[in-house]
Amino acid sequence: MTSDHSPAAGSRHQFRMKEHRDFLITDAQRQFAFFKTSLRPGGGFYVLGHDGAPLADTVQELHTTTRMTHSFALGKMAGLEGCDAVIDGGMDYLWEYHRDTDHGGYMWALDGNVEHDDRKLAYGHMFVLLAGASAKLAGHPDADRLIDDVTAVLDQKFWEDDAGLFADEWNRDWSPFSTYRGMNANMHGVEALLTAYEATGRDRYLEQAAGVLQFFTGNIGPAENWRLPEHYSQTWQIDRSYSGNSMFRPAGTTPGHSFELARLLLQHWDLRGRPDDGSPDVAWALTERALTDAWDAEKGGLFYTLDFNGAPAIRDRYWWPVTEAIGVLASFLKLGGSKMQSDWYARLWQFADIHFIDHERGGWYPEIDEADHPTVTQFNGKPDIYHAVQACLFPLTPHLSRMAVNLGGTLQ
Numbered sequence: 001m002t003s004d005h006s007p008a009a010g011s012r013h014q015f016r017m018k019e020h021r022d023f024l025i026t027d028a029q030r031q032f033a034f035f036k037t038s039l040r041p042g043g044g045f046y047v048l049g050h051d052g053a054p055l056a057d058t059v060q061e062l063h064t065t066t067r068m069t070h071s072f073a074l075g076k077m078a079g080l081e082g083c084d085a086v087i088d089g090g091m092d093y094l095w096e097y098h099r100d101t102d103h104g105g106y107m108w109a110l111d112g113n114v115e116h117d118d119r120k121l122a123y124g125h126m127f128v129l130l131a132g133a134s135a136k137l138a139g140h141p142d143a144d145r146l147i148d149d150v151t152a153v154l155d156q157k158f159w160e161d162d163a164g165l166f167a168d169e170w171n172r173d174w175s176p177f178s179t180y181r182g183m184n185a186n187m188h189g190v191e192a193l194l195t196a197y198e199a200t201g202r203d204r205y206l207e208q209a210a211g212v213l214q215f216f217t218g219n220i221g222p223a224e225n226w227r228l229p230e231h232y233s234q235t236w237q238i239d240r241s242y243s244g245n246s247m248f249r250p251a252g253t254t255p256g257h258s259f260e261l262a263r264l265l266l267q268h269w270d271l272r273g274r275p276d277d278g279s280p281d282v283a284w285a286l287t288e289r290a291l292t293d294a295w296d297a298e299k300g301g302l303f304y305t306l307d308f309n310g311a312p313a314i315r316d317r318y319w320w321p322v323t324e325a326i327g328v329l330a331s332f333l334k335l336g337g338s339k340m341q342s343d344w345y346a347r348l349w350q351f352a353d354i355h356f357i358d359h360e361r362g363g364w365y366p367e368i369d370e371a372d373h374p375t376v377t378q379f380n381g382k383p384d385i386y387h388a389v390q391a392c393l394f395p396l397t398p399h400l401s402r403m404a405v406n407l408g409g410t411l412q
Contacts, residue, residue: 013349015333015342015395020349027357028392029411032075032083034362035385038068039086043113044093049381050374052361057380059116061109062124065093066131067386073134074393077404079412083138091135091142094128103173105153118172122158122185123248125150126166129192133199137404147196154189163236164211179234180242182249186212187257190264194271198402209268217265217282226289227253227310228261240308247378250305252313255290256321262286263328263394266335270400280335287328291344294321299372300351316378319356319364322348323391330395352391364388 011017034052038045045068046054069090076083097113098106100120106128109117128150136143157174158166166189169177190209197205215236220228224238230253231242243251262283269279293310294302301317302325329345332338355372356364363382365374397406 013346013353015330015337015345021396023353024392024396025411028075028078028389028396029080030359030362031364031385031389031392032072032080032411034358034382035068035071036082036086039089043089043097044110045089047381047383048363050358050361050365052363055381059109059111060093061117062098062106062121063127064384065090065098066124066127067384069094069131070127070134071385071389073131073138073140074389074404074407075411076138078393078396078407079409087135087138087140090131091140091146094131094146095142098128099149100172105157105170105174106150107172119177120157120170120172120174122154122166122168123188125154125158126185126188126192129154130188130195133192133195134404136199137195143199147200151196159208163215164208165215165236166212180244181232181234181236183216183228183230183232183257183261184248184254186216187261187264190261190268194264194267194401195404197271198404206268206271209264213261213265213268216261217286221282221286224308225310226258226285227293227306227308228258228286229308230254230257246314250314252305252307253310254305254321255294255302256304256318256324258286258290259321259324259328262290263324263331266328266331267401271402280332283328284332287325287332291325299370300347301355301368317368318378319352319366320387322352322356323364323387326352326391327394331400333395334398334400356388358382 011019012023014020037052038048040046044060045064047057049055069087072083072086097110100107105120106125107115107118108121108124132143132146132150136147160167166186168180168182168185171177190212193205193209216228229238231239233239265279265283293306296303302321303312304316304318305314307313326348329341332341333345355368358365366379366383367375367377369375393407394403396410397403399406
């Protein structure tokens with residue numbers, strides 16, 4: 001594999017060029033074809049190996065169920081045939097197995113159809129709302145009951161009125177699990193809330209998203225030189241000493257989340273009619289800081305985590321920060337963009353094209369080693385379609401918001 005990671009020549013990775021659009025469509029179609037085989041006859045989804053064969057591990061976490069459902073709802077709206085079986089399978093598994101009929105809410109992990117980890121995590125519940133909202137946009141008959149059920153849980157168990165933010169975690173019976181508060185669940189909360197607003201028109205979703213965005217992009221971002229600390233105390237003070245799960249709660253800052261939150265800020269701004277409030281400038285400040293800090297100038301790709309001063313902490317290079325950087329840069333280019341933004345967009349797509357995309361079998365490799373080869377350290381197999389397929393779909397729609405309804409036949 002070449003180590004070149006300069007902006008690509010020609011039009012294969014240039015925004016708005018036909019060759020690039022064809023490249024995006026082809027890769028999205030290949031991803032959906034690969035992940036269609038995830039559907040498990042007994043309910044839920046297999047985790048697939050690099051070769052597409054189901055792995056022996058049968059534990060299914062809530063974010064896997066929901067992301068598959070959401071992604072194939074997008075595929076259906078983009079005109080792809082054969083998505084209904086995956087959407088139906090995900091919606092049924094959420095309602096019949098993840099949903100806790102004794103205590104309410106949705107359990108984090110199942111082994112087959114048996115409870116494996118019964119905690120109630122805000123992170124997972126956000127994706128339940130996202131799946132329900134996307135399913136509704138795709139016309140699923142059971143979407144409203146899922147949306148209403150998880151919305152009630154989020155409002156009653158996770159939302160903190162005083163802070164205008166979501167708490168993180170509870171035991172199955174809603175007894176306290178910890179006092180931890182975090183950005184990740186809240187960031188994905190904005191994603192779910194905006195999609196739910198697009199699906200239902202309920203202003204409450206847009207208002208809650210505004211509160212979360214104000215805290216992180218209006219308060220924390222400027223105070224922290226546009227780097228976003230991940231972890232907080234119960235009273236929403238930055239916890240600089242926290243270090244948890246190396247994937248979901250690593251210490252320091254995670255530049256991939258800055259890209260996501262910046263894109264969501266632009267989506268929220270667009271849904272509000274693009275007021276003159278400086279949102280694009282804030283979104284670019286977050287994006288530029290994360291790109292500048294995290295890009296590996298020697299090898300290309302993005303470091304997974306940074307310390308509070310922007311120095312690399314976990315130097316591993318995963319696929320999903322690249323996909324999220326692509327998503328926010330596509331948003332800026334839809335607004336006209338700059339040469340810098342266009343160059344970054346091409347550079348990231350070229351790197352993904354060379355190092356992460358499996359052109360032979362479909363899907364993206366989730367991580368690469370020091371020699372730029374696919375490796376298995378943090379992730380087994382290809383964990384899900386969600387991040388990579390959205391990197392293909394975001395640039396294919398003309399607007400900053402309402403991606404789902406604007407996909408209209410894109411992949412036919």
